[in-house]
Amino acid sequence: MTVVVADDNHHFRSGMVRALGNREDFTVLAQAEDGASAFEAIRRLRPDVALVDARMPVLDGFALTRLIRSDAACVGVTVVLLSARADDEVAGAALAAGAHAFIDKTQPRRLIGDAMLAALEQVPAP
Amino acid sequence: MISDRLRSVFRGAVALAVIVLVLRGEGWTSPLTIVVLAVAVGYVIASTIVEQRALSGATSGTTDAARAFGDVLVLCAVIVAVDHPPGGLLLFLCAIPLGHSLALPAPVIAAVTATALLGALTIWAFGTTVHPDPVTNGDLLITSFGLVWAGLASCLIAVERDRRSTRIGELSGTLQDLITQVITAEETERRRMADLLHDDVFQLLLVTRHDVTDALEGDSDALPRAADGIDLATRHLRRTIGGLRSEGVAARQLGDGLGQIAAQTTERRGCTITVDVAPELEHGDHPMLLTFARDLLREVERRTTAMTIGVRAFTRNRDVVLSIRHDDPRYMGVRLSDAPSDLLAAVDQRARAVGGSFVAHRAPDGGRTFTVVVPLRPSLPFPPPARATGLRALTSPYRPRRRAADPPPTLETRHDVQSR
Numbered sequence: 001m002t003v004v005v006a007d008d009n010h011h012f013r014s015g016m017v018r019a020l021g022n023r024e025d026f027t028v029l030a031q032a033e034d035g036a037s038a039f040e041a042i043r044r045l046r047p048d049v050a051l052v053d054a055r056m057p058v059l060d061g062f063a064l065t066r067l068i069r070s071d072a073a074c075v076g077v078t079v080v081l082l083s084a085r086a087d088d089e090v091a092g093a094a095l096a097a098g099a100h101a102f103i104d105k106t107q108p109r110r111l112i113g114d115a116m117l118a119a120l121e122q123v124p125a126p
Numbered sequence: 127m128i129s130d131r132l133r134s135v136f137r138g139a140v141a142l143a144v145i146v147l148v149l150r151g152e153g154w155t156s157p158l159t160i161v162v163l164a165v166a167v168g169y170v171i172a173s174t175i176v177e178q179r180a181l182s183g184a185t186s187g188t189t190d191a192a193r194a195f196g197d198v199l200v201l202c203a204v205i206v207a208v209d210h211p212p213g214g215l216l217l218f219l220c221a222i223p224l225g226h227s228l229a230l231p232a233p234v235i236a237a238v239t240a241t242a243l244l245g246a247l248t249i250w251a252f253g254t255t256v257h258p259d260p261v262t263n264g265d266l267l268i269t270s271f272g273l274v275w276a277g278l279a280s281c282l283i284a285v286e287r288d289r290r291s292t293r294i295g296e297l298s299g300t301l302q303d304l305i306t307q308v309i310t311a312e313e314t315e316r317r318r319m320a321d322l323l324h325d326d327v328f329q330l331l332l333v334t335r336h337d338v339t340d341a342l343e344g345d346s347d348a349l350p351r352a353a354d355g356i357d358l359a360t361r362h363l364r365r366t367i368g369g370l371r372s373e374g375v376a377a378r379q380l381g382d383g384l385g386q387i388a389a390q391t392t393e394r395r396g397c398t399i400t401v402d403v404a405p406e407l408e409h410g411d412h413p414m415l416l417t418f419a420r421d422l423l424r425e426v427e428r429r430t431t432a433m434t435i436g437v438r439a440f441t442r443n444r445d446v447v448l449s450i451r452h453d454d455p456r457y458m459g460v461r462l463s464d465a466p467s468d469l470l471a472a473v474d475q476r477a478r479a480v481g482g483s484f485v486a487h488r489a490p491d492g493g494r495t496f497t498v499v500v501p502l503r504p505s506l507p508f509p510p511p512a513r514a515t516g517l518r519a520l521t522s523p524y525r526p527r528r529r530a531a532d533p534p535p536t537l538e539t540r541h542d543v544q545s546r
Contacts, residue, residue, distance in 0.1 A: 009329040011355075015336055034431050036456055055324075057429045058456060084324070084332065106332060108339040 001120060004045060005031045006038030006064070007053040007082070012105075016051070019109035026113060035059025043073045049116050053105070054083035054090065062097040069098035078123045080116050133228060134174050137197070140221045141170040144204065151212055162207035166200045187230065194226045194238045202245040205261075206252060213265035216246055220269070220276035227280035228287065235284050239277030243270060307479050311417075314472045318424060322366055326394060330359035365393070380439060381408035383416040388437055391423045397433045399423075404440040414480065415439065415448050418473055418498045422450045425469045425496075430454035432493070441502060445482070448498040455492035473498065 003026055007013040013031050020026040029045045032038035036058040042050050050068060054061040061081050068074045078101075081094040086104035094102040101119035103112055148154050148163065173193055201218060205211045219242040223235050230238070250266045334355030340348035381403040388399040419437060426432055432452035439448050470486060473496075477484040482500035489495050 009325065009333075011333045012329055015333045015351075019336070019340070037431070057427075058431060058454075084328065106335065108343075109336050110339075110343065 001025055001049060001117065002027050002029050002045070002047040003049045003051055003116070004029055004038060004041050004047045005051045006033075006035065006041075006056060006061075007031075007051075008033050008056045009053075012053075016109060016112070020113060023113060025117065033057075035061065035064040039064055039067055042068060042077055043071065046074070047077060049078045049080055049120055051080050051082060051112075051116060052099075054081055054085070054094070062093060065094070065097040065099045078116075078120050080119050082112070133225060136221075136225050138170065138174055140218060140225065141167070144201065144215065144218050147212060147215055148204065148208055151208065151210055154208055156209060159207045159209065162203055166204050169196065169200050187234075190226065190229045191234050191238075194222060194230060194234070195241060197222045197225075198238060198242045198245055202249060205249050211249075211261065213262060213268075216249065216261065216265055216269040217272055219246060220272040223273075223277045223280040227283040230284060231288065232281040232284040235280045236277060239273055239280070242277075243273050246270065246273065303479055307476055310472055310475060314421070314469065318421070321424070321428065326362045326366060327359055330355055330362060334359060365390070379408075380410045380412050380415060383413075384419055384437055384439060387416065387420050387423060388435075391427055391435075395427050397435060399435045399437060402436070402438045402440075406441060407439050407446065412446060412500075414476070414500060415446060415498070418448055418477070418500075419450065421469045421473050422448075422496045422498070426450065426452045426454075426457075430457045430494075432457070442499070444502050445499045446502050448500075449495060450497075451489060451493055451495040453491075453493040455494075457494050470496075 003020055005013055005016050005020070005028060007016070010033065013033070017028050017031050020028050029047050030041040032041050034057045035052075038050070038052065038056075039059065052061045052064055056064070059067070061083070065079045065081060068077055068079055079099045080101045080103060081097070081099040082103050082105045083090050083094070084105040086102075086106065091102045100123050101115060103115045105112075107115070145163065145167065154160070154163065173196065198219065201222070205215050208215070222242055223239045226238065227235055246261075246266060246269045250261045250263075253261045334352050337348040337352035337355055341352055381401075384401050384403060388401045391397070392399050419439075423435070423437070426435060430452055432454040434453045436451040437449070438451075439446065441447070470484075474484040477498050477500060480500055482498065484496070484498050486494060486496050
């Protein structure tokens with residue numbers, strides 16, 4: 001499974017990239033620190049999953065999700081939105097924006113990876 | 127409320143004095159005079175009672191004007207009804223515009239004065255033709271003179287009262303604006319604190335928690351990373367607290383304050399910030415400018431990918447100008463909104479509240495520039511310029527990674543401060 005990781009916090013981003021890189025079922029294609037850079041990378045690389053943080057500069061995760069879901073070049077990309085504020089309101093906003101899954105950012109990295117796999121399995125092929 | 131009651135007392139006293147003066151004379155014994163006097167007394171008592179009852183609610187300007195014209199009419203009727211009116215009775219007409227100067231606007235007072243003058247002339251003309259003991263020319267002259275002066279003074283009182291009332295209204299509006307600004311600033315500060323803790327300490331603790339979990343699951347490399355993360359989070363928390371304190375201390379020195387705010391932004395973001403403070407402002411006291419700088423740098427930090435930021439503070443005429451320029455051409459947040467969470471809108475509101483201005487515009491090379499102009503406070507003169515010119519360059523080796531092939535970033539960040 002190919003992944004693009006987008007998060008403005010480089011500590012979290014690098015840790016997530018390292019954790020996913022250690023797993024055989026993931027290949028990290030790119031990482032981005034803001035929504036606009038992430039969108040460019042996703043359009044260019046067309047990963048299986050875009051792991052997107054809710055709070056990012058330039059474009060936040062919700063706007064980025066809407067862009068991905070409305071762009072023909074991004075068909076087939078599964079969007080998984082992350083947030084440390086894991087309540088029903090944020091989860092509802094994530095799903096309303098078009099995210100395929102919403103994950104609590106405080107979960108262990110392994111569980112975040114497993115949740116990405118589960119989300120990808122649930123999404124029907126385009 | 128008190129002035130309205132005093133006005134009623136004053137009016138009753140004038141009416142009593144008129145009655146006493148009439149009763150001391152010789153011409154009040156005819157039936158017509160007695161009836162007119164009784165009607166006048168009844169009018170004064172009734173209108174005073176009505177006025178007192180109206181005090182519990184909103185008094186009407188129309189009612190006050192009607193009462194003033196009614197007073198003129200009743201006093202003139204009493205003078206006409208008395209067979210031998212004393213000359214001093216006419217002078218009581220002067221009390222009417224004075225008595226109503228606290229309630230009526232200047233044009234109405236002028237109209238009341240003119241009506242009283244017309245009444246005095248009518249009494250004089252009526253007396254010379256049919257009255258057995260007419261009002262003399264001297265009485266008319268004195269009364270006219272007194273009415274003109276009383277009317278003029280009453281109009282001036284009314285104008286001054288209106289001016290002060292308008293000023294009080296303006297000050298009340300300003301006070302409401304300031305209260306709104308305080309509430310907005312408090313809300314903005316609360317959000318800023320939440321962002322600060324979220325972006326710095328919380329993210330570090332989150333990553334540390336992940337490392338601890340990985341270590342518990344057998345990743346031997348994760349434990350040193352977790353220990354480093356705890357150290358880093360502690361340092362960030364200490365620096366955040368210290369930064370908040372030091373900003374308050376540095377509020378007395380604009381140059382130091384801007385330098386500290388820029389250093390904190392550099393540490394969080396990893397960008398290059400150049401601070402240039404004019405020598406005459408370097409040691410000046412301008413805490414509001416520090417607040418503007420902090421909020422604008424926060425906006426740049428949160429919503430742009432700018433890596434080069436320039437902060438300038440200088441004087442222009444009687445104003446202090448704060449200019450913050452960044453190099454992100456994709457930044458779109460230049461349209462101000464009324465949303466309380468919008469930092470730019472909050473800066474704009476605060477700048478306008480102190481008589482200044484705020485603009486955000488595109489720089490010729492594609493970046494963006496924020497410019498805040500606020501008045502230089504004349505009551506707080508700046509000390510003589512220091513030797514240092516105030517230019518600082520704050521740099522960090524960290525640059526954002528855009529390719530997966532890049533090595534992971536180090537958790538350490540260095541900051542070099544150099545003087546020009």
